[in-house]
Amino acid sequence: MLKKRKEKTSQHNKQAKLLKNPIKAIDTTIISASGKFEGRIETEGTLIVEGSVRGRIKCSSLEIISQGNVEAEVYSEDVSVAGKFEGKMLCNGRLTVLGTGKVAGDISYGTLSMQAGGLIDGTVSRFKAQGTSVLPFYQEDCRKEEQEK
Numbered sequence: 001m002l003k004k005r006k007e008k009t010s011q012h013n014k015q016a017k018l019l020k021n022p023i024k025a026i027d028t029t030i031i032s033a034s035g036k037f038e039g040r041i042e043t044e045g046t047l048i049v050e051g052s053v054r055g056r057i058k059c060s061s062l063e064i065i066s067q068g069n070v071e072a073e074v075y076s077e078d079v080s081v082a083g084k085f086e087g088k089m090l091c092n093g094r095l096t097v098l099g100t101g102k103v104a105g106d107i108s109y110g111t112l113s114m115q116a117g118g119l120i121d122g123t124v125s126r127f128k129a130q131g132t133s134v135l136p137f138y139q140e141d142c143r144k145e146e147q148e149k
Helices: 002-020 134-148
Strands: 028-031 036-042 046-049 052-064 069-081 084-097 102-114 119-126
Touching (some): 028 052, 069 102
Parallel strands (some): 028 046, 036 052, 069 084
């Protein structure tokens, strides 16, 4: 009887550990080649666009396939463009522009990867990492300006 109780307890502990650290599935949303979407998309996973999207997108990863067309305000960790993008993009991770990709608008990125043939047109800037030496100098300049006023 004692042995059965220990087995049940160890099984219960294993189940409790699984519940505390569940394996999180990655959501993938696909806008098919014939699909047209207008509005707001928010997902914690990946958004793959083969068709057309207009509006606002928040996702962890955005992939615009070669036939895809996105006119939107995008907030994403990673973006890969093989099709067309126009709008505002805040990509705090890696922005990849493939050889067939065309990107236009106000673009901010963490790191940039670009293949030959890819195009970027517009305002392009790199995110500044917090805690770099630039930040303390900027804060000191702001304090001095406030004190002078």
